[in-house]
Amino acid sequence: MENFQIHATTLSGLEELLAEELRGLGAKKIVSQKRLVTFEGNKELLYRANLWCRTAIRILKPIDSFSAYSEKELYQEVQKTNWLRFIEVHNSIAVDVILTNSTFQHSLYIAQLTKDAIVDQFRNHTGERPSVDLKSPDLRIVLYINKNKVSVSLDASGQSLHKRGYRAQTHTVPLNEVLAAGIVLLGKWDRSSAFIDGMCGSGTILIEAAMIALDIAPGFFRKKFGFMNWKDYDKELFAKLLGEAKRRRRSTKSLSLMGCEVNKKTCGIARDNIENAGLSKFIRVFNKPFEFFEPRCSSGTLVMNPPYNARQKTSQDLGEKYKMIGDTLKKNYAGFHAYIFTGNLDAAKKIGLRASRRIPLHNGSIDCRLLYFEMYSGSKDK
Incomplete structure (x- = not known):
C-alpha cells in the first residue's frame, strides 16, 4: 500500500x-x-x-x-x-x-x-x-x-474519537473519554493491581482503565467512521482489523476496578455505561461517599476527578472537600499511587500533601493539573 x-x-x-x-x-x-x-x-x-x-x-x-x-x-x-x-x-x-x-x-x-x-x-x-x-x-x-x-x-474519523459508543448516559459534567484515557496512561498503574476511582461520576475513568488493561480497542464499539464513506473504502480490510481487535481482547484477565459515587442517580448511570461496555464483570461501583469507602487492599492506584467549581457545582465547601480528600488518603490509602485531576489549584492546596508530579493538562478551556501523590506506608525515610 x-x-x-x-x-x-x-x-x-x-x-x-x-x-x-x-x-x-x-x-x-x-x-x-x-x-x-x-x-x-x-x-x-x-x-x-x-x-x-x-x-x-x-x-x-x-x-x-x-x-x-x-x-x-x-x-x-x-x-x-x-x-x-x-x-x-x-x-x-x-x-x-x-x-x-x-x-x-x-x-x-x-x-x-x-x-x-x-x-x-x-x-x-x-x-x-x-x-x-x-x-x-x-x-x-x-x-x-x-x-x-x-x-x-x-x-477520517467522522464523529470525534472520544465518542467511543459505550456511553448511553452521563451525569451533568462527563469527563471526555480521551482525557480519561490520558489520565490513566500518564499514571503508574501496572494494569493488574487494584484500581480505584474515588469520585467516579458516570464511570468514564474506570471504563477507560479497564479497556486499557483488557486491550480493548477504544473504537471497537463505534458503528461508523468517516473513512467508511470514502470512495476508496476497503470494507474487507477494516473487517480484518476488527477481527484482530476482537481476538486481542483479554476477556479472562483478573482485574479489580472499583469506584464510589455519592449521587445515587449518577451511580446508576455509571453502572449502565459499564454494562454497555461489557465490563460489569471487572468493575464494581458503590453508592457511597469517598471518605466512607474502604479499599480492602494494601496497595494499588487511586484516581480522582473531584469537583473544582469551574464546570462542576458542589454543595460542600470546596476547601473542606479537598481537605477531606487529603485526610482520607492519609487514613486509608497508605501504599497507593494517588492521582488527583483538578482545575482548582488553590483548593488542591487544602489536600495537605506535597505532590511528587504536577502534569499540565486541559479540560476544555480550563487549565488543569494531574497531581501525583505517593502514599508511603509508614515513614518515607524507612
Whole structure:
C-alpha cells in the first residue's frame, strides 16, 4: 500500500502519549506539535489509528496545501482540487475551519466560502451539486489556516474519537473519554493491581482503565467512521482489523476496578455505561461517599476527578472537600499511587500533601493539573 501523510489531533498535554501509541501501531516519521501529531502511513494504518488510538480526537488525511491572502484567492485555490475524486454528487459534505493568527477573521464565513467553491465545481461539471449536512456528512473537510498557509484535509474519523459508543448516559459534567484515557496512561498503574476511582461520576475513568488493561480497542464499539464513506473504502480490510481487535481482547484477565459515587442517580448511570461496555464483570461501583469507602487492599492506584467549581457545582465547601480528600488518603490509602485531576489549584492546596508530579493538562478551556501523590506506608525515610 502507498504511504501518505496523516495527522492526528489530540488534547493539550497528551501529544507524547499519542505519538507513542502511533509508534506502537507502526507509524513512521512521527512529529509532535501542539495538540497535533503528524506521521506517515498507509490506508491500513489510517484505519488502525482510528480504531486503536485512545488519545486521538480526530485522524485527518491532508490532500492539499497552499497560501491564500484573500477570500477570492482561497476560493480559487479550493477549486483547484478535483473534488470528484472524493465524493459523488449525491453525497453530503461539511466544512470545519480552524484559524490561527490568520488575516481571515470569521471561520464560519470561510467554511461557507469553501463549501461554495466545492459545490460550484460540481455544478460546473455535472449540473448538480452535493448537499450540506453539518451533523452527519458523507465527507467532512477540515481547513487549518495558520496566518496565510492553508492545509486541506479529509476527516477520517467522522464523529470525534472520544465518542467511543459505550456511553448511553452521563451525569451533568462527563469527563471526555480521551482525557480519561490520558489520565490513566500518564499514571503508574501496572494494569493488574487494584484500581480505584474515588469520585467516579458516570464511570468514564474506570471504563477507560479497564479497556486499557483488557486491550480493548477504544473504537471497537463505534458503528461508523468517516473513512467508511470514502470512495476508496476497503470494507474487507477494516473487517480484518476488527477481527484482530476482537481476538486481542483479554476477556479472562483478573482485574479489580472499583469506584464510589455519592449521587445515587449518577451511580446508576455509571453502572449502565459499564454494562454497555461489557465490563460489569471487572468493575464494581458503590453508592457511597469517598471518605466512607474502604479499599480492602494494601496497595494499588487511586484516581480522582473531584469537583473544582469551574464546570462542576458542589454543595460542600470546596476547601473542606479537598481537605477531606487529603485526610482520607492519609487514613486509608497508605501504599497507593494517588492521582488527583483538578482545575482548582488553590483548593488542591487544602489536600495537605506535597505532590511528587504536577502534569499540565486541559479540560476544555480550563487549565488543569494531574497531581501525583505517593502514599508511603509508614515513614518515607524507612
